[in-house]
Amino acid sequence: MNPRHPRADGPRRRTFTPDQKLAHLTAYEEACRQQQGGAYLRREGLYSSLITEWRRLRDAGVLDGKKPGQAVGKPSKDQAEIARLRRELEQTQQRLDRTETALEIMGKARALLEETFQERGYRDQAEEALMNAYTELTVHGLSTRAAAGLTGIARSTAARRRRRSGPPVPREVVPANRLDCTERAHVLAVLNSAEFVDSTPIQVFATLLDRGVYLCSISTMYRILAEHAQVRERRRQARHPARAVPELVADGPGQVYTWDITKLAGPTRGVYYDAYVMIDIYSRYIVGAHVHARESGPLAQEMMAEVFGIHGIPQVVHADRGTSMTSKSVATLLADLEVTRSHSRPKVSNDNPYSEAWFKTLKYAPVFPERFGSLAGARGFIDEFVSWYNHEHHHQGLGLHTPADVHYGLAAAKANERADVLAAARAAHPERFATNAPPKVLDLPAAAWINKPVESTTDDDHQQVELPAA
Template sequence: MGAYADLTAQGTPTRQASVLTGISRATASRRQQRPVPPAPREVVPANRLSRTERAKVLAVLTSDEFVDATPLQIFAELLDRGIYLCSVSTMYRVLRENTLVKERRRQARHPARTVPELVATAPGQVYTWDITKLPGPIRGVYYDAYVMIDIYSRYLVGVHVHARESGPLAEEMMREVFAIHGIPEVVHADRGTSMTSKSVATLLADLEVTRSHSRPKVSNDNPYSEAWFKTLKYAPVFPDRFGSLSDARAFMDEFRDHYNHEHHHSGLGLHTPAEVHYGLAAAKAADRAHVLNTARAAHPERFSTPDAVPKILALPDAAWINNPANRDDPQTYQPAA
């Protein structure tokens, strides 16, 4: 608005000034006719202490006699002596102006947690695992499903169901998984009791596997496990309750096989986890490209590009937990609570 006023004051026609500044003439005219509000003036409260009085209050509050006392105690003590300096709130106000008010109690100091940043460019590099509850036959009875996932291929390398949660049972699952699928470079988990147990920590240390843990109260640090649990429990075949521990184990075994070998994963170019895990995705992608090229040759008018493969069929080069490229995105890079 200032530029418009300067142009018109120098004799520039209003129409040209409007074009140059992007301000319509109607808006400029309306603002010029609007009365300018008077500058606000500072009103000094009539009951405000003078500078000398405030200095006197500060000297009393910080004296050797009262330096460790609260303003409330000082106020009462001075009244008993027949002295009134100011109100308790004014004492606090004077202390606050001089940065002398702070929490005296010992406060818990939580150190900043390191954000886990993991990347896998091939199967067998990074495994993530977690435990979820499966409802038992009656209310209050639950079974614990231990699930370990390869984050690159999304392949379920281990699924065990037990009646309780414990570190030795988690160690047993890991030994079986590592014997079948090999020892990974990193194992990631949250900070549950089983995940941080001595038995699991000792096993991974002996095998020289790097341990990685989520930050407290940040579920986004373990996205692959959390997402798979939702896939499991939102599946139409997931029952309201399991009749027994053996029923839960049989269901999880069947669901694991279906997910690994039949589920076309949207994050894997619609390949199954088994195809990616065992290196069959490239051949499958070539077969799909041949089918698409045949269809494109038969009906080119139905395809907007001559030879491009749909993005949904592209297999990502890497799988991340907290990709550093997303640090500026608060939705994908959630800070610790």
Template structure:
């Protein structure tokens, strides 16, 4: 193979010879410079390298009182104005870097991690969660804002409102209306949207003695109950996808949330309706279900492999489950 290359060298291009001999050009070029075993040879020092004495002189000048707080570009310019040239700007940086003197000297902003919300709701009105979602209008790019507050423990939609434009003042009135109807919750959780973190809403929370809780930035599962409720809303078979007007959206939402609160059997609360858990009547319903199953088992025991029981009722609901001891304390 090497003999063929030698015979054709100078007559044809290397790629043509490789094509004729079936040899890769990379293999050919690699064979011209065989691999050297062991450490790579040390790079020879450039002829214009500064001597050790010159490096010390440059470093002393850079660390002098006159230039200690100046960048190498400034130092080089000042020295030139003074009629002195020590070395290039890149050489100054290289010398400083070699002596560990290149770093950011300005005070840098620090952004500590946001605290992870850890909330537990053991009964209605312990924790509310609220969020805003978009409802498409007839005009492309224009949306109505659906604001929804749900109770974490019962999944009950405490309050909802549709507006054409969200704002801090509007959000304050929205929360105040919910509190007026259902009482004051212990905590209200939301993401970090402009309305949720607005001053009017913050002032209202302080005045009412409600603890504020917010999701971490860009962490969607810090507000899972509101997100899940919006998915249930928009995946419902009656959801039109687009609304002709704000009045159409209100009419649809009114019917949907009546269904959701009073008819929808929620899998997260033992297949009870949110309204029955919110008002406490679910316990009687659970007992009736158990009686019906027991009667069925007594009448036809051969149809069951074990004693049937209704789905377990709701237990403590949480966002980012805290320590088990804390969950038990709320239970």
């Protein structure tokens, strides 16, 4: 954990000028007419909530004439009403255009079919005409279900034909300038000769070039050596001593807690608040979340004392090597309570994965603000987000259970209820299920690990903390 504030030249969140918002709206609406609206949002990294907000501002006329960096502001009551009426008019016009287009396309298709079926043996041409009509209908905004009803082409048939008509996968082409096997063997023999065995490819290239000999490029020499696993660091460089890998496992709640501190941008540039967050790694339940104006060991000790008083004393507390995490006040508290301390290795970011993953969930959420107006506002937001995460967020790593259900032992009952729902659905429509096994995404892991060891790893290379039965 770096105690300093983020650098002024560090990464910044993406912002949009009024012109960019209008351009995204135009492109998104064009993509929607081609049934590609969702693809456009994913491709551009936008949320549908942004499109809704920008469309409301555009329809109210708030974005017109705004310069980059100029505040947009909220639409007035009259502007909002005008925007609503304008949107209804546009939707009505779009429905009218789709209806007229569908009637025109189906009229042409029907005329072509009547002409085609005057003679026998033209079934392929008739199906092609209907398929073309289906494609035109979907391009002009009709849903695939409506297009299928008008043309009689099943949606699965249309999708299969579109996949079949895709371009062929090109074969890998061998470059014309590639050295053949004999030439590559000769280059390898020269590099491994007694004269050049201790020289780098760059030195070999320069020496041979001065002698009037050119074998290949420097990068080709490196590629040939890499193909034979002969590219290794041989210089006498200082190495950091090997650190023990922290290996922690929890098969129930209340065993292993992990915690970290993240920065929250304040009301002005250079002002930040510090969010102290502690997580139960088994249930992913946020057992403690405090926001303060600074980072310090005594504040961390205060949070831990409160968490331990509510949720009980864990067996292990894991954190990185920040100043607050290794402070004397925190170490004294954990030692007095006989809690095992565990720390990440230096410069290894993924030794504290649960805290880092939660911070990303927090800061990548659509509701996360760019700045907090006050310390009280930051505390209120974190409290609301933690409540939503604990009790409403269906975690993919927990079999789509909420952290609260797993933490308080309600997951088993919920799993039985879900199994009954799936069994009823399978009994009603057995043809829709390829297997009797439940979806793997609903499996609740038996244990949560930090650095789960590989079976072939020896005990001497790792420091594993074994927990007694809860």
